[in-house]
Amino acid sequence: MSQIETVVTVVAAVAAALLLLKRLVRWVSFPCQFCSAKVKTFDQVNAEDRAGILAYFHEHERREPDEGGLFVCTNCKTVHDDFSGEKKSWDADAYSCRTFCKVCGRMMSGCEPEKEKVACPGCGTEYRWQVHERSGYRFFTPPAGAPLRSKAPGGLDGI
Numbered sequence: 001m002s003q004i005e006t007v008v009t010v011v012a013a014v015a016a017a018l019l020l021l022k023r024l025v026r027w028v029s030f031p032c033q034f035c036s037a038k039v040k041t042f043d044q045v046n047a048e049d050r051a052g053i054l055a056y057f058h059e060h061e062r063r064e065p066d067e068g069g070l071f072v073c074t075n076c077k078t079v080h081d082d083f084s085g086e087k088k089s090w091d092a093d094a095y096s097c098r099t100f101c102k103v104c105g106r107m108m109s110g111c112e113p114e115k116e117k118v119a120c121p122g123c124g125t126e127y128r129w130q131v132h133e134r135s136g137y138r139f140f141t142p143p144a145g146a147p148l149r150s151k152a153p154g155g156l157d158g159i
């Protein structure tokens with residue numbers, strides 16, 4: 001192995017380790033924006049709730065969510081989805097209630113739960129915190145049939 005290859009390998013290993021650590025720290029300490037309980041990662045939730053949560057995404061948003069980006073509060077039954085800006089901002093300002101617009105990808109702030117509806121400043125799409133009947137979980141819900149992106153804008157966390 002040449003010296004450059006060695007350096008590249010070491011850098012890649014360190015980057016992978018940091019990424020893992022960041023994910024670990026995030027799920028250990030990320031608080032729910034509604035009730036401040038610790039949220040769970042999607043795979044920590046029981047199978048029945050997982051199925052209900054996925055059903056919401058399939059039925060209402062017609063997309064496959066990034067399961068690694070879903071954080072679930074089983075205390076107040078809220079799903080912080082993969083477009084939630086908390087992924088990016090939780091350590092600086094955990095309760096700022098930010099999320100990316102699922103239509104145009106713009107960062108929206110002020111998505112507090114007590115607001116009845118929140119309109120995206122970029123494209124005007126209106127979202128509501130709504131409880132999905134089958135799962136009993138609350139989601140930041142775009143209008144039915146809105147032309148949603150399948151993924152949140154890249155580079156969330158800068159990783």
Ligand SMILES: [Zn+2]
Nearest residue numbers: 032035073076
């Ligand atoms: Zn909660």
Ligand SMILES: [Zn+2]
Nearest residue numbers: 101104120123
């Ligand atoms: Zn928008």
